Amino acid sequence: MGHIQDRWFRPARDAVTGKVILNARGKPVMERSELYGIGLRYKVRYLDPDNNERSKSFADKQKKRAEDFLIGVESDKREDKYIDPRASMTTFRQQAESWLKGQSPDPGTRSTILSRLESQIYPVFETKKVGQIKPATIRDWVGSMEERKLSDNYQAVLFNTVSGVMDSAVDDRRIRENPCHAKTVRRPVASSPPIVVWPEERVQAVRSGLAERFKIAVPLGAGFGLRQGEILGFSPDDIDRTAMTVRIRRQIKTVRGVMMFAPFPKRGKERTIPLSAAMLAEIDDHEDRFPVRGSHAALAERGR
Template sequence: MKSQSPDPGTRSTILSRLESQIYPVFETKKVGQIKPSTSRDWVGSMEERKLSDNYQAVLFNTVSGVMDSAVDDRRIRENPCHAKTVRRPVASSPPIVVWPEERVQAVRSGLVERFKIAVPLGAGFGLRQGEILGFSPDDVDRTAMTVQIRRQIKTVRGVVMFARPKGGKERTIPLSAAMLAEIDDHEDRFPSAAVTLPWQSADGEPVTARLLMTGEGGRLYSGDLFTKVVWYGAFRAAGVEYRRRADGMHALRHFYASTLLARAVSIKELADYLGHADPGFTLRTYTHLVPSSHQRAREAVDAVFGRPALDDGLEAA
């Protein structure tokens, strides 16, 4: 467990998967008793229970990781999950559905006034929900015209805390003049509130940050509470149908990515702004949004091999 991630939220998720799906099958078996046939039967049972492809892949990778550790520690010679007869579940991700600008503006119109800033923060910076909730005006560098994404708000086993952004890495995002105006306008109408939370764990050191977006009286919203009370309410108020997966707050992040790609921002730069460690992941996620460069390719080749223009119907010498 400790080797999987330093993040308590990730550990909690792994433990939940172990307790609900993996221990009931493997807990009473010695590692040497787990054969390829055991893995085959388990994969078959997950299919029979109609677990999603992604969930099957996550569970299988967890068990396979345990068995890899057993090989490293010389408890067993081979990982039974790697046998040729074991079909490894493959995760599948549907193509990202990007909101049109009209939907972005409609949802923003449905939000109550003090939470409208959530849309610019998500669609103008590409922030995740926890990063939107944890954003502070103190993260703005007006001289460099950048913002530093330093924290997110997350809930682990009922405890709300500050934590580093996903992946444990801070990042810098360009700040446009329009986004700075959005932040300043919101701060004028709804002054930021100082919030103190434990850092990284339930018993972590208390840290105080001025948060841009809180409820009345500085009320703090966890991600789940914000989704159920504020986000869903915006769709109802705007008369927009909520489509579950396609309409979570992550849709604002996808809109940001599509906006930058449409204006030829490179995949490497976009990956940095989104906080992706691997630009290849960014490319795989958004490859269908990358605009065609066919015309630019033609122009590049013509610049080398293009023929002189005709003059009065006669080809130039």
């Protein structure tokens, strides 16, 4: 059990017997110590769950605060809710670097998250201690994003990143609650604009504007529903001519300015798409006119 030490006063002792002098009510007579008036008066001393001695000091006339603190510590220890005060001194950047290690192993995804941290989040939170980030801090930050007119979707992505970092701080017992989850914090909501399918005339116009070598990108995108990176990662070796299907299993990503193959197509998993005779003819015609050097599969696997 912890106790509160009064650094300014101590029980007076008899000069001859060395015994504590008691007053008429049987309580010790207090005298000034050599520390009287120096530093904070009350020092709460207690043992943490690992049996290490900890302490926290309070100023003169703050004994009630010291008592409340000690009661809170002992209660937290019994309920397994104790947070080491030193743990909350971890900076947001230190916590974010730890959190990032638990995110997707995909280099492209990590690079994107790191870019958001460095460009948008660290300028606000980098040196703040996680224990100092309160709901008011988050509310002010959300307001600043609105003032800078960031898109709703981008605000939501950034908010989720900060919230993820603070969730990890809760898991690591550095803070008790995530300030992003406070009732007074309005969470940015991403919007999903309706998807408008291009008319045939527009598709053909885009294709006409491309150089001959790159025209195949349009039917690959329109016919298979591929994203840009998946189009660039497509190989004719992914075609099963017997089953008339195409296996989408890679894409090209740019990580810190370097293009590389990544085995994570849309939604993070491979998928198989039906192949029409017309699409197969388009692909074969393109391969005849623009043959590659070496095997498609070998080149792709080398990139992986």
